[in-house]
């Protein structure tokens with residue numbers, strides 16, 4: 001069973017989707033074997049050990065037969081190998097079996113884990129290099145399950161499943177050969193019933209799997225209730241809706257129980273059917289076998305070996321049904337992983353190269369009649385013929401109503417998307433003439449919603465310049481007005497933040513982000529001003545930090561509070577994707593009926609209330 005089918009909390013996710021078994025799908029899946037190439041000798045040795053361990057398993061009943069028959073022969077006074085010697089041989093075989101099994105498990109785990117890590121690295125590498133649109137169209141949970149569940153399923157297939165198939169085939173061929181050799185007539189009797197049991201088992205098994213899948217789906221649903229309500233527990237409490245959630249969860253659980261119990265009924269029937277058929281077959285085979293023994297055509301040992309081999313053969317037949325469904329799941333997983341591996345990435349470099357002299361920017365930016373629609377909604381024109389220019393070191397503010405396209409301009413600046421029409425120029429050069437990573441290395445984004453990684457404050461600041469020294473980090477923190485509050489924590493720069501660490505206030509998080517940007521020392525700065533209003537003390541600290549940050553760089557400030565951008569060199573007023581006004585604060589106020597003027601008036605009124 002694929003480990004990846006389990007969630008961290010140990011609750012199973014709904015079963016993995018399966019794919020059809022077609023020639024193309026199989027061909028695709030075989031490409032996964034390329035990941036085994038570096039470990040091919042270990043893998044082949046592993047396969048050899050599977051064959052050897054299957055061989056020893058199959059030899060066991062044969063020696064059992066010899067052991068039983070030796071007693072009989074001795075009692076009849078015939079010459080035979082002594083039972084003690086045969087028992088010793090069997091011990092020898094057992095020892096070999098132990099060694100072979102150990103090697104098989106060890107070698108396959110080795111190959112499986114290394115190949116899986118290689119695949120994970122490759123998929124992650126590919127994912128992180130994908131363009132923004134790729135992430136906009138997928139959920140994070142879905143992507144992370146590609147790396148966890150799908151890849152585990154593939155690993156399971158390459159190691160576990162392949163071993164099972166090989167063992168199954170060997171057991172089937174050798175087992176059938178041996179039982180035919182032992183007694184043809186008994187084989188005929190056995191073959192008249194075993195396939196019926198196997199077919200019934202497969203049909204029953206399918207039904208049970210479907211029922212248990214439904215139970216798991218339902219369980220996943222009720223888990224969603226737990227997750228959602230725990231995440232948003234403050235909502236539950238503030239609406240005093242504890243009773244409502246308890247009711248919702250209870251109802252969902254009742255469904256789980258109902259399904260699980262009806263599944264249990266089926267499983268009970270199945271288990272009794274299987275037990276009856278197995279023992280029924282044994283009775284039939286042994287009964288017919290004894291008549292053969294009586295007739296002198298079969299020995300006691302032959303009969304024993306026959307029964308054991310029959311069990312082996314029946315077991316491997318039943319195993320194939322499960323293997324088939326595993327194979328389908330693996331094909332599904334392979335398809336989804338291959339989809340990612342085939343996708344086109346952004347032309348970013350994945351080594352930490354400094355900016356080359358020829359690519360160094362002074363900071364002039366031009367939007368030349370830029371129009372843009374998001375790839376996922378091509379029919380909605382977000383930016384329409386935007387033209388704007390920024391000289392090196394200038395501060396450009398972008399204002400406008402919600403949804404006007406301000407953040408989209410920031411996204412285009414950072415080359416997260418490419419314009420549909422028009423072009424963006426840096427120092428007069430088209431953006432796509434400068435290598436993407438070299439361009440982004442010279443820009444920094446301070447977003448509205450600052451994301452802190454799980455780690456220390458030091459690590460979070462040095463994200464702006466990996467490998468920065470402590471004095472550099474402290475200097476950046478000082479300029480960002482963050483040093484004092486950081487030092488007020490007992491662990492200072494070693495204070496752990498992020499999901500598992502302490503929670504910082506909005507203003508503190510912003511100042512960490514500003515320190516990060518200062519450390520990066522970009523030529524062009526993009527600042528998405530936080531909408532959540534900070535208290536005035538915190539606001540002035542953040543504003544001062546921002547002023548420090550903006551010094552000597554071209555800055556684009558997406559402003560929500562107009563009071564902070566009065567001194568901007570240029571204010572661009574955006575409405576429904578058009579630039580409708582542009583100029584300094586004074587110039588825009590002078591425009592009668594201007595949007596900026598009315599927005600400014602509104603904010604002033606609001607502030608004075």
Ligand SMILES: Nc1ncnc2c1ncn2[C@@H]1O[C@H](COP(=O)(O)OP(=O)(O)OP(=O)(O)O)[C@@H](O)[C@H]1O
Nearest residue numbers: 136374376377382401402403404405406407408409
């Ligand atoms: N990834 C995306 N895919 C499709 N549409 C998007 C995407 N991101 C934003 N949009 C749409 O583009 C339009 C402009 O969004 P944008 O975030 O640029 O506005 P904004 O002016 O920054 O708004 P706000 O002030 O509320 O942040 C909106 O209608 C939004 O729904």
